[in-house]
Amino acid sequence: MGLPWDFHAIGGDGVSIDLLCDDDFEALYELQSDPDVCRYMLYEPRSRERVAEVLARDAAATRLEKVGDYVQPAIRDASGALVGTLYFHLTSVDDRTAEIGWALLAREQGKGYARTAAALLLDAAFGEIGLHRVYAELDPRNEASVALCLRLGMRHEAHFVEHMWSKGEWTDTGQYAVLEREWRR
Incomplete structure (x- = not known):
C-alpha cells in the first residue's frame, strides 16, 4: 500500500482537485452556510467564524498515513475557482478502506464537477494509495448524491x-461502495 500518501493536485477534464487555500474562503463560506447544501450534512449552516476555523483545519490536512487521517481538497473548475469540496477519510489501514464524500455550491450542481472530481480521487485511491475499498455514507433522501454514487459504479x-x-x-x-477490482473494470 502506498502509505503514507501526501495529497497533490490532480487535474482532469475541466476539473481539478487541489488543497484548500485562504483565497477559497468566500466560496467555502457560500457552500457551508447554504441551508440547502447543508440539509443532508451532519452540520448546520456555518458562521463565517466557523468556516474560517474549518478552512484552517482542512487546508492543513494533507497526508494519509494512519486511521483517522483525512484530506478535504477543493474541487476547482477550469478557471481554478472553488466549486465544491471532497472529503476522503482513511478508515482502515489493515483493510485498505476509506470513505469519500462531496459537497458542491448550489449554483454549480448538475454540471459534472462532483463526478469528475470523485473519479480523479478514486483513481488515486486505487492507484497511488493502493486501497481495496472506498465507500460513501449518506442520507438516502439526497437523491443527487445517491445518483452520483451509482454513476461512479x-x-x-x-x-x-x-x-x-x-x-x-x-x-x-x-x-454505497466500490472495490478496486470493480473500479478497474
Whole structure:
C-alpha cells in the first residue's frame, strides 16, 4: 500500500482537485452556510467564524498515513475557482478502506464537477494509495448524491433505518461502495 500518501493536485477534464487555500474562503463560506447544501450534512449552516476555523483545519490536512487521517481538497473548475469540496477519510489501514464524500455550491450542481472530481480521487485511491475499498455514507433522501454514487459504479450495500439522530429527527443512512477490482473494470 502506498502509505503514507501526501495529497497533490490532480487535474482532469475541466476539473481539478487541489488543497484548500485562504483565497477559497468566500466560496467555502457560500457552500457551508447554504441551508440547502447543508440539509443532508451532519452540520448546520456555518458562521463565517466557523468556516474560517474549518478552512484552517482542512487546508492543513494533507497526508494519509494512519486511521483517522483525512484530506478535504477543493474541487476547482477550469478557471481554478472553488466549486465544491471532497472529503476522503482513511478508515482502515489493515483493510485498505476509506470513505469519500462531496459537497458542491448550489449554483454549480448538475454540471459534472462532483463526478469528475470523485473519479480523479478514486483513481488515486486505487492507484497511488493502493486501497481495496472506498465507500460513501449518506442520507438516502439526497437523491443527487445517491445518483452520483451509482454513476461512479458504487453498489448500494446497506440502508440503515433511523440510524442517526440528526437535526432534530431520526435519519436513515445509505452506504454505497466500490472495490478496486470493480473500479478497474
